[in-house]
Structure formats: structure tokens, C-alpha cells
Amino acid sequence: MLKNGVFITFEGPDGAGKTTVLGEIVKRLEEKGVSVVATREPGGIRIAEKIRNVILDNEHQEMDSRTEALLYAAARRQHLAEKVLPALQEGKIVLCDRFVDSSLAYQGMGRGLGMDEVMSINAFAIDGTMPDLTIYFDITPEEGLQRIGKNEAREQNRLDNESMRFHKNVYEGYQKLLKQYPKRIISVDATKPLLEVTENVWKIISAQLNQE
Ligand SMILES: Nc1ncnc2c1ncn2[C@@H]1O[C@H](COP(=O)(O)OP(=O)(O)O)[C@@H](O)[C@H]1O
Numbered sequence: 695m696l697k698n699g700v701f702i703t704f705e706g707p708d709g710a711g712k713t714t715v716l717g718e719i720v721k722r723l724e725e726k727g728v729s730v731v732a733t734r735e736p737g738g739i740r741i742a743e744k745i746r747n748v749i750l751d752n753e754h755q756e757m758d759s760r761t762e763a764l765l766y767a768a769a770r771r772q773h774l775a776e777k778v779l780p781a782l783q784e785g786k787i788v789l790c791d792r793f794v795d796s797s798l799a800y801q802g803m804g805r806g807l808g809m810d811e812v813m814s815i816n817a818f819a820i821d822g823t824m825p826d827l828t829i830y831f832d833i834t835p836e837e838g839l840q841r842i843g844k845n846e847a848r849e850q851n852r853l854d855n856e857s858m859r860f861h862k863n864v865y866e867g868y869q870k871l872l873k874q875y876p877k878r879i880i881s882v883d884a885t886k887p888l889l890e891v892t893e894n895v896w897k898i899i900s901a902q903l904n905q906e
């Protein structure tokens with residue numbers, strides 16, 4: 695597949711600051727005249743957003759873990775095929791808030807389905823497309839969830855309301871991914887003040903784009 699854009703993903707525990715920092719980075723790229731598409735998972739496009747609502751609905755407590763993993767992968771496929779790949783083929787920078795690493799951490803480790811098993815269903819969904827760069831926002835589950843708790847405006851979805859044990863397993867999953875993909879995933883300390891995190895992320899992304 696001919697791709698001359700750059701695919702960058704943000705990853706990390708709930709409340710790490712991904713969405714906030716992503717918004718700041720988009721502003722800076724646009725100010726520099728860079729053609730950028732900002733998007734998110736689960737969702738990002740009509741069909742995937744409908745799947746997101748099914749997954750995150752607090753009333754769907756009966757959802758089986760494999761069903762959850764398959765739904766995330768299905769949303770990922772539609773979002774990738776309909777929005778991300780076309781943008782990359784047009785040479786755009788795509789900044790995506792979460793991607794396949796989230797499924798590996800949350801469903802692979804958090805739900806205990808196994809990271810290899812979850813990767814195998816996602817291999818079918820992503821058909822070879824992996825990010826050029828992933829920025830991992832490192833923060834403990836406790837601190838991330840505390841930030842969410844402080845923000846009344848932010849909806850608490852079915853995943854946010856999982857046990858601390860679940861979120862600690864997710865954190866362990868991310869630590870494994872950092873070791874597994876040392877070239878692709880770069881970790882930033884997400885506990886620092888917002889401006890400092892933003893500056894660190896900006897430096898990493900600028901360096902990546904200067905290499906392209
Ligand atoms: N570096 C930071 N320090 C303190 N609060 C932060 C920081 N980054 C984000 N926040 C706040 O924490 C909450 C979660 O941020 P958000 O960007 O939604 O995280 P995520 O998308 O990773 O779940 C928001 O209220 C946001 O304003």
C-alpha cells in the first residue's frame with residue numbers, strides 16, 4: 695500500500711492526558727501549515743462511533759470479553775479503512791488517540807485474553823498497518839483515574855468503572871508493549887504539568903516528522 699503520510703498514535707491509561715495533549719499538538723501542527731487529521735478510537739467515523747456506544751454503554755455489563763475485543767477490532771477496521779488509510783495516502787499526518795496497543799493492553803492483559811490472541815484478531819483488522827510512532831503517556835492507574843474523577847464533565851464509561859486490579863493489569867500490559875516495541879513506542883512522563891508533557895510530546899513528533 696503506497697503511503698506517504700505519517701501515522702502517529704497516543705496510548706496510555708485512562709486519564710493520562712492523551713486527548714488534551716493531542717489537541718495542543720494539532721494546533722501547533724496546523725499553525726505550521728501541516729496537513730493533519732486528528733481522530734480517536736474507539737470511534738472516529740460513523741459506524742465505528744456506533745460500535746463505540748455499544749462497547750462503552752454502562753448498561754452492557756453482560757458483555758463477554760471476546761465480544762468486547764472483537765467489537766474494538768471491528769470499529770478499528772472501519773475507522774482505518776474509511777478514514778485513516780485515505781488520509782495517509784493523501785500524505786497527511788494522522789494523530790490517533792488510541793489504536794491496536796489499547797486492545798493489547800486492555801483486552802489482552804486487562805481482560806486476560808492474552809496479548810498474542812488479541813493481536814491475532816487485530817492482525818485481521820489492521821491488515822499490516824501499524825503506527826510509524828506511538829507515544830505512551832506513562833502514569834499510574836491511580837493517578838490517571840483520579841484526574842478523571844476530578845473532571846465532572848468527563849463521562850465515566852464502562853471501562854473507566856472497571857476495578858483497580860483491571861487497570862493495574864492494563865498498566866502491566868503497556869509496560870510489556872514498551873519492551874516489545876522499543877523503536878516504535880516512546881514513553882513520556884504524563885505526571886508532569888500539562889505544558890511540560892506537551893513540550894516533550896512536541897519534541898518527539900517534530901523529530902519524527904523531520905526524519906520523514
Ligand atoms: N499533565 C496534566 N496534569 C494535570 N491534569 C491533566 C494533565 N493532562 C491532562 N489533565 C487533565 O486530566 C483529565 C484527563 O485528561 P484527558 O486528556 O481526557 O486524558 P485521557 O484522554 O488520557 O483519558 C482532564 O481533566 C485533563 O484536563
Ligand SMILES: Cc1cn([C@H]2C[C@H](O)[C@@H](COP(=O)(O)OP(=O)(O)O)O2)c(=O)[nH]c1=O
Pocket residue numbers: 707708709710712713735736750766792793794796797798800801851853854
Ligand atoms: C481503543 C480501545 C480502547 N479501550 C478502552 C480504553 C478506554 O477505557 C475506553 C475508551 O474510552 P475513552 O473515553 O476514549 O477513554 P480515554 O479518554 O481514557 O481514552 O476504551 C479498550 O479497552 N480497547 C481498545 O482497543
